[in-house]
Structures are given as structure tokens and as C-alpha cells.
Amino acid sequence: MKFSATWMIALRALRRNPMRTGLTMLGIIIGVGAVIAMVAIGTGAKAEVAASIEQMGQNMVMIISRAARSGRVHMGSDSGVALTRQDYDAIRQEISGLVGATPEVRVNAQVAYGNQNVNTTIYGVSEDYPAVRAWQFAQGEHFTQMEIRGAAKVAVVGQSVATNLFGGGNPVGQVVRIQSAPYVVVGVLRAKGGNRMGRDQDDLVLVPWTSAQVRLTGRTTFRVISVQAESAERIPDVVEQILALLRQRHNIREDQEDDVKIFNMQDMLEMATSTAQTMTILLGAIAGVSLLVGGIGIMNIMLVSVTERTREIGLRMAVGARAADILLQFLVEAVVLSVCGGVIGIGLGYGMARVVSEKFGWSTLVSLDSVLAAFLFSAIIGIFFGFYPARKAARLDPIEALRYE
Amino acid sequence: MKTTAAEPQPVIRLESLDKIYQTGAVAIHAVREVSLTVAAGEFVAVMGPSGSGKSTLMNLIGCLDRPSGGHYWLDGEEVGALSPSALSQVRNQQLGFVFQGFNLLSRTSALENVELPLLYSAHGHGRRELRRRSQAALERVGLTDRAAHPPSQLSGGQQQRVAIARALVNEPALLLADEPTGNLDTRTSIEIMAIFQKLNRKGMTILMVTHEPGIARYSRREILMRDGRVVSDQPVRERLEAVQELGRWQGVAMEEQA
Numbered sequence: 001m002k003f004s005a006t007w008m009i010a011l012r013a014l015r016r017n018p019m020r021t022g023l024t025m026l027g028i029i030i031g032v033g034a035v036i037a038m039v040a041i042g043t044g045a046k047a048e049v050a051a052s053i054e055q056m057g058q059n060m061v062m063i064i065s066r067a068a069r070s071g072r073v074h075m076g077s078d079s080g081v082a083l084t085r086q087d088y089d090a091i092r093q094e095i096s097g098l099v100g101a102t103p104e105v106r107v108n109a110q111v112a113y114g115n116q117n118v119n120t121t122i123y124g125v126s127e128d129y130p131a132v133r134a135w136q137f138a139q140g141e142h143f144t145q146m147e148i149r150g151a152a153k154v155a156v157v158g159q160s161v162a163t164n165l166f167g168g169g170n171p172v173g174q175v176v177r178i179q180s181a182p183y184v185v186v187g188v189l190r191a192k193g194g195n196r197m198g199r200d201q202d203d204l205v206l207v208p209w210t211s212a213q214v215r216l217t218g219r220t221t222f223r224v225i226s227v228q229a230e231s232a233e234r235i236p237d238v239v240e241q242i243l244a245l246l247r248q249r250h251n252i253r254e255d256q257e258d259d260v261k262i263f264n265m266q267d268m269l270e271m272a273t274s275t276a277q278t279m280t281i282l283l284g285a286i287a288g289v290s291l292l293v294g295g296i297g298i299m300n301i302m303l304v305s306v307t308e309r310t311r312e313i314g315l316r317m318a319v320g321a322r323a324a325d326i327l328l329q330f331l332v333e334a335v336v337l338s339v340c341g342g343v344i345g346i347g348l349g350y351g352m353a354r355v356v357s358e359k360f361g362w363s364t365l366v367s368l369d370s371v372l373a374a375f376l377f378s379a380i381i382g383i384f385f386g387f388y389p390a391r392k393a394a395r396l397d398p399i400e401a402l403r404y405e
Numbered sequence: 406m407k408t409t410a411a412e413p414q415p416v417i418r419l420e421s422l423d424k425i426y427q428t429g430a431v432a433i434h435a436v437r438e439v440s441l442t443v444a445a446g447e448f449v450a451v452m453g454p455s456g457s458g459k460s461t462l463m464n465l466i467g468c469l470d471r472p473s474g475g476h477y478w479l480d481g482e483e484v485g486a487l488s489p490s491a492l493s494q495v496r497n498q499q500l501g502f503v504f505q506g507f508n509l510l511s512r513t514s515a516l517e518n519v520e521l522p523l524l525y526s527a528h529g530h531g532r533r534e535l536r537r538r539s540q541a542a543l544e545r546v547g548l549t550d551r552a553a554h555p556p557s558q559l560s561g562g563q564q565q566r567v568a569i570a571r572a573l574v575n576e577p578a579l580l581l582a583d584e585p586t587g588n589l590d591t592r593t594s595i596e597i598m599a600i601f602q603k604l605n606r607k608g609m610t611i612l613m614v615t616h617e618p619g620i621a622r623y624s625r626r627e628i629l630m631r632d633g634r635v636v637s638d639q640p641v642r643e644r645l646e647a648v649q650e651l652g653r654w655q656g657v658a659m660e661e662q663a
Contacts, residue, residue, distance in 0.1 A: 004529075005524045005525070005529065008524065009524055012513065012517065016510070016511065016512040016513060017512070311506075311508060312508075312510060314508075315504075315508040315510075315521075316521070316525070317469075317493070317496075318467070318469060318496060318502050318508075319496065319497060319502065319521055319522040319525060319571070320493050320494060320496045320497020320498070320522055320525035320526065320575075321493060321525045322489070322490040322493040322525075323489065323490075324490070325493075325525060398469050399464050399469050399470060402469075402504065402508065
């Protein structure tokens with residue numbers, strides 16, 4: 001007997017009972033659909049977290065001076081005084097494996113152009129800031145080292161500030177006023193959009209850190225210095241060097257705590273993505289249970305079907321079907337049910353992921369891996385749960401089966 | 406066994422065939438030392454009360470069951486010793502079955518029902534060949550116009566004719582009928598016998614189990630079984646011609662109407 005005949009026999013048998021075929025498939029459709037959609041939501045969340053962290057700067061390490069303490073009294077987050085200009089220079093000169101470093105002097109101020117004005121955050125930064133914090137320019141360019149050294153009154157504006165002050169016009173070369181002092185706009189940053197907490201990342205103005213210290217804050221220390229390591233692998237080494245350098249420079253005794261905190265993007269990335277990964281596995285596992293239930297549904301229906309079709313099986317044997325032909329027919333029926341269900345389920349899962357994306361604005365990602373896995377898994381379910389009923393059918397005695405009422 | 410032109414091969418040759426069922430401690434001797442020869446072109450009716458062993462004998466001849474002892478040659482080939490899968494091919498190629506309960510696949514057209522044995526044939530046929538052969542078989546039982554209908558839209562007699570077409574589709578050497586008229590009214594029974602007689606006249610060997618003496622009279626040879634043995638084996642006297650009987654029925658129906 002040819003294998004194609006087995007297919008024809010099995011497909012005809014399924015077609016004879018479209019309602020049952022459809023309902024049996026539904027279990028697999030929902031199971032596979034749920035797995036695909038859940039994994040897509042999990043993977044999408046992971047990718048989004050990773051992207052938003054990458055946006056803050058690649059291989060970035062942030063050195064934050066701890067809030068000053070007086071006895072047990074916390075002096076507030078702005079009271080940190082640990083990092084000096086000399087510390088910054090020392091970091092630039094003595095730490096190996098860095099590609100850039102920048103202080104971040106932060107102050108909220110009003111910026112005005114003509115009769116427009118906005119409240120925004122001013123960052124006093126170095127020439128390396130765009131590289132360290134992964135900014136690109138929409139227009140113009142960043143201010144130079146010379147301008148920093150000379151505490152020049154130049155500024156780079158974020159996209160939101162540019163839109164609010166200049167409307168559609170080109171800000172480069174225009175003069176804005178920050179706390180009454182005129183600054184020449186030399187560049188406009190390309191938009192990054194909102195971050196995961198919903199804060200507008202484009203609502204900022206960059207000025208040379210020297211200008212910020214002299215004209216805006218009046219302080220000589222930094223609360224934050226950000227550096228960029230050459231590669232992700234160099235980060236632990238860079239962190240160690242910085243801590244050692246700063247302990248030495250700040251004369252910290254062996255038994256004393258560091259006076260800075262270090263955040264490194266790599267750790268944050270790993271922490272955030274592993275959380276997302278756990279969520280993906282959890283969602284996938286819950287959906288997997290429904291797939292398993294779908295498989296058991298196939299076995300259940302196939303068992304009922306074998307009993308109900310006993311006379312048919314007897315007849316098939318009488319007209320020349322071998323036990324192997326019967327086994328194969330029922331196995332093919334089960335596999336066709338599960339694989340068709342799987343394919344429709346993949347479509348459904350993809351659709352659900354799209355709906356979730358559009359309705360809730362969550363990013364989802366249907367990966368090829370999950371599609372292949374779902375397809376393979378549904379075929380395996382068909383074989384696994386189809387085998388027992390198929391064997392039961394193949395072992396029937398034709399005489400008994402023909403006489404079965 | 407060699408065939409000669411003068412002495413044609415018998416379709417069935419049984420030599421002291423035995424069948425013993427072991428049910429717990431009790432052994433049931435269903436068929437005892439049956440020896441029988443059926444030549445090509447015969448139309449045999451096997452009669453006997455229930456429990457006489459006629460169904461068991463039928464299952465043995467139909468290769469659905471294996472004998473406990475003795476020998477069985479089907480169309481010259483000893484089949485008692487064949488493997489189960491070889492027996493499947495024998496059933497497929499040499500035998501055609503007609504049952505009391507028709508045993509058609511529901512929700513499947515008459516044509517596809519007739520195709521079924523072809524699908525299990527070792528040769529493998531193309532789709533068009535399947536269609537052609539099953540259409541030809543339906544033509545032999547006069548049902549071409551109902552080919553697309555499922556069994557639920559056919560009368561009992563039509564269903565049994567589809568079953569006969571299914572039995573014929575692989576050109577078997579022997580047609581086995583187990584109580585073929587058991588579920589049919591008298592008139593339809595005679596119609597089925599008319600088909601059997603027509604097939605037999607064209608050379609088909611038929612073995613039919615029945616418990617209705619009136620039906621046995623359409624065959625040519627009558628075998629009576631009791632307690633697993635053949636107790637009588639003789640040609641049918643006062644043989645009935647189904648076509649004539651149908652004519653008489655028509656007459657009766659007309660008288661009733663008048």
C-alpha cells in the first residue's frame with residue numbers, strides 16, 4: 001500500500017466529521033496560539049527593556065557621589081561633594097580602557113528665545129557626552145574642547161526644547177537666554193522619545209560643564225561623572241580601577257565605605273533582561289499547559305473515535321488493510337489534527353500579539369524560534385497522543401470488530 | 406499443485422479443516438474436519454442453525470481467521486500458513502466480502518465506498534484509475550446514477566448493491582456473502598439474488614451463508630452444517646430464477662392495486 005493512500009484515507013476520515021475535527025483542533029489552536037502570543041509578549045518586553053537601556057549609553061558606567069552625611073543625618077541627594085574637577089581629570093588620565101568621560105552638572109532653569117520660554121533641565125557636560133550617552137545630532141554639532149576650556153556660552157538643545165522655542169525653524173546659530181545670559185545654539189539633538197517611565201528624554205539643553213559651574217550652579221564639585229568603557233568586557237576592570245583611584249584620592253580608610261556609588265549599564269541590562277526572561281518563561285509555561293490539555297483532547301477524541309469506528313476498522317481489515325495500515329491511518333489523523341491546529345494556532349498567536357501591540361502599546365516579538373518550536377511541538381503531540389489510540393485500533397480482531405454493535 | 410486445461414483449479418479446497426476456540430477451560434470445536442471443494446463458477450449456499458459453525462467456516466474461508474488444523478487452498482495457494490499481512494493482501498486481491506449489515510462508511514459517497522479496497526491494494530492506483538474502476542463496479546450492480554450519494558440517502562437494497570460493487574472492485578476470485586439478505590425485505594432480497602445470479606452466470610464464484618431456505622434456492626449447490634460438520638452437500642432442486650420471481654412480484658403488486 002502506498003503512503004499517499006494512507007494520507008487520502010486519513011484525510012477522508014477527518015472530512016467525514018468536520019465538527020469533531022474542528023473542535024479537536026481547537027484545543028491545539030488555542031494552546032499553540034497562547035504559547036506564541038505569550039512568548040511574543042515576553043520577548044517583546046525583553047527587547048524593549050534592552051533597547052531603552054542601550055539608549056542610555058552603551059558600556060556606560062556612572063559614578064555618583066553619595067549624599068553627604070553628618071553623623072546619622074542624611075543631607076539630601078544634592079549634598080554630595082565627593083567628586084572634584086581633579087577627580088575628573090585623574091579619571092580621564094589614569095583609568096585605562098575608557099573611550100570617553102563626562103561630568104554631569106544638572107540644573108533646572110528657564111530658557112528663552114524671543115518671547116518664547118520653557119522650563120527645562122540644563123546639563124553641563126564634556127565633549128564626550130554625546131558618545132557616552134548615545135546621542136546623535138539632528139542639526140549642527142557638539143561644542144568643542146576649546147569651548148569647554150573657555151566656559152563658552154554655547155548650547156545644544158534637545159528636540160522638545162527646539163520645537164517649543166523655535167517651532168519649525170532652524171535653531172542653529174540663534175541665541176537663547178539661559179537665566180538671562182545669551183548662549184549661541186550650535187546643535188540640535190536627534191529625538192529619543194519618552195523613556196519607560198514616561199519621562200521626555202528630549203527635554204534638555206547641553207552646555208559646557210565649565211559654563212554650568214561658573215554661570216548656573218556656582219559649585220565646583222560634581223555629583224555625577226559618566227564614563228564609557230571600550231567594551232562590555234572591560235567594564236568590571238574599569239569599575240575596579242575607578243573605585244581604587246577614588247579611595248586613594250579621597251583618603252578613605254580600609255574600614256570605611258566608598259563615598260561613591262557605581263552604576264553600570266551592563267548590570268542593569270542583565271538584571272532587566274533576566275527579569276523579562278523569567279516573565280517569558282512563566283507566561284510560556286502557563287500557555288504550555290493549555291497546549292498539553294489540547295494534546296490530551298486529541299487523545300481523548302481519538303480513543304472515542306476508535307471505539308465508535310470499530311466496525312469501520314473491521315471492515316477496512318476485511319477488505320485488505322493490514323494492522324500497520326490501521327495504525328498509520330489513526331496516527332496520520334492525529335498528526336494532521338495537531339499540525340493543522342498548530343499552523344492555525346501560530347496564525348492566531350501572531351494575530352493576538354499584533355492586537356496586544358496595537359491596543360495596549362506593548363511591544364511584542366514573534367520569533368522564528370518560537371514558531372518552529374510550536375510547530376514541532378504540535379507534531380510531537382500528535383504522534384505522542386495519537387499513538388496509543390492508533391495501536392488500540394490496529395490490535396482489534398477483524399471478526400470481533402465486524403460484529404461490534 | 407499444478408493446473409491443467411482439462412481439470413480447472415478449484416477456487417476453494419479444504420482438507421479436514423478444524424477450528425477450536427479455547428474459552429477458559431472449555432474448548433469449543435466450532436469446525437470439525439471439514440473437507441470441501443468449490444470449483445470456479447459455482448454458487449454455493451451454506452445453511453445451518455446458529456452454532457452450526459457456518460460463520461466460523463465463513464471466517465476461515467475469508468482468511469479473517471486461521472484454522473487450528475487441516476489445510477486450505479484458495480485459488481491454488483495454501484493460505485493457512487501465511488503471515489497476517491500476507492493474508493491482508495489475499496483478502497484484498499482474491500476475496501470480496503458482502504455483509505448482512507452492509508458495513509458502508511457513513512458520510513462517504515457510494516463511489517468512495519467502492520474505492521476503499523483499491524486504496525489498500527499493494528499495486529497503488531492513480532486517482533483516475535480508482536475512479537474508473539469503482540465506476541465500472543457500480544455499473545455492474547446498476548447504481549451509476551447514485552454514485553455521489555452517501556449511504557444515508559440510499560435504500561437498504563441500494564446500500565447492499567454498493568457493498569457488492571465494493572466486493573467486486575478488485576476482481577476477486579471468490580465472492581463471500583454473510584447473510585446478504587438478512588436486513589432486507591423479501592422483494593429487495595430477490596433483487597440482490599438477481600444480481601448474484603447475473604454475476605454467477607458471468608463466471609463469478611459465490612459462497613453465501615444464509616439461514617433462509619427460500620434464499621438458498623437461488624444458488625446452485627446447498628451445503629448443510631450441524632455441530633461443525635457438513636451433514637449434507639447437494640445440488641439445489643427446484644432452483645429459482647430471481648428475474649422470474651421479480652416478474653411475479655410485479656404481478657402481485659398490480660393485482661393489489663386493482
